[in-house]
Amino acid sequence: MRAARDAALPDPVARALPLLDPAARPAAPDVRHGYLDLIGDGGSMPSTPAQRLMLSRTLPAVYERWWRPAWGRVLKGAFGSGMRDEHRIARLLLGLTPGDGVLDVACGPGNFTREFAGIVGDGGLAVGIDASPTMLARAVADTGRAGEVVAYVRGDAVRLPFRDASFDAVCCFAALHLFEDPDAALDHMTRVLTPGGRIAILTSCRLQSAPGRAMNDLAGARSGIRLFEPDEIVEGLKDRGYAEVRQRIAGLAQFVGGRLAATG
Numbered sequence: 001m002r003a004a005r006d007a008a009l010p011d012p013v014a015r016a017l018p019l020l021d022p023a024a025r026p027a028a029p030d031v032r033h034g035y036l037d038l039i040g041d042g043g044s045m046p047s048t049p050a051q052r053l054m055l056s057r058t059l060p061a062v063y064e065r066w067w068r069p070a071w072g073r074v075l076k077g078a079f080g081s082g083m084r085d086e087h088r089i090a091r092l093l094l095g096l097t098p099g100d101g102v103l104d105v106a107c108g109p110g111n112f113t114r115e116f117a118g119i120v121g122d123g124g125l126a127v128g129i130d131a132s133p134t135m136l137a138r139a140v141a142d143t144g145r146a147g148e149v150v151a152y153v154r155g156d157a158v159r160l161p162f163r164d165a166s167f168d169a170v171c172c173f174a175a176l177h178l179f180e181d182p183d184a185a186l187d188h189m190t191r192v193l194t195p196g197g198r199i200a201i202l203t204s205c206r207l208q209s210a211p212g213r214a215m216n217d218l219a220g221a222r223s224g225i226r227l228f229e230p231d232e233i234v235e236g237l238k239d240r241g242y243a244e245v246r247q248r249i250a251g252l253a254q255f256v257g258g259r260l261a262a263t264g
């Protein structure tokens with residue numbers, strides 16, 4: 001019965017379903033909006049002011065072209081890397097190859113997921129998970145042909161609904177600082193990675209000067225955005241068994257990547 005129902009689903013969604021934790025797998029998958037909805041109409045996510053902004057109808061329309069590059073400049077500084085460089089760093093840290101399975105955590109409008117799909121190709125799968133229906137609607141609309149290997153899931157990016165060791169690579173750009181429990185998110189990202197899998201994170205980095213720290217604290221408290229210490233994510237990855245941990249700090253932002261140690 002379940003096999004017959006899954007056969008009617010879009011191909012990438014049908015391929016993503018077996019990756020779901022059995023407890024999270026819906027008996028009747030809801031794909032009405034082009035993404036697999038694990039939250040449903042009445043569901044809501046914990047929301048700070050910054051998270052609520054991501055639910056707006058207008059932000060997804062301007063996000064990729066204007067909002068994200070502008071925020072990138074604010075965080076990384078006027079001379080920091082642009083969006084093209086961010087994509088290059090994501091590719092470098094994730095080391096994707098054709099056939100890989102990659103999870104884009106808090107994928108927003110799919111601005112990175114689409115590119116990952118192009119790299120992993122027909123034999124691979126790119127899954128983007130986000131809680132915002134407006135962001136996901138935009139992701140589905142903008143994904144076009146790459147959608148043949150992309151499955152979008154509406155769900156919690158902190159407590160990931162996937163089985164252990166289901167992805168070769170996990171990306172979480174511009175979102176960890178929004179989560180109410182970033183440690184739990186890092187635990188789950190690690191749990192869903194295969195041994196030897198790669199992680200790439202772009203998040204906040206606290207300024208070290210006294211006036212800078214005071215400014216950080218004020219801005220962070222108002223917005224609900226967490227500011228991580230420069231060594232916090234690096235140490236967090238090492239503690240979770242990552243090797244080859246690399247970091248690049250640019251202004252108020254940090255890129256961190258690593259490879260999960262292979263077991264056995």
Ligand SMILES: C[S@@+](CC[C@H](N)C(=O)[O-])C[C@H]1O[C@@H](n2cnc3c(N)ncnc32)[C@H](O)[C@@H]1O
Pocket residue numbers: 045051054055068105106107108109111112129130131132135155156157158172173174175178179180
């Ligand atoms: C700034 S966007 C990042 C999008 C994309 N990764 C990028 O780098 O441009 C942050 C995204 O995190 C999502 N988000 C925040 N908290 C979440 C949670 N607990 N579960 C799922 N998505 C969440 C928001 O809906 C939003 O789309």
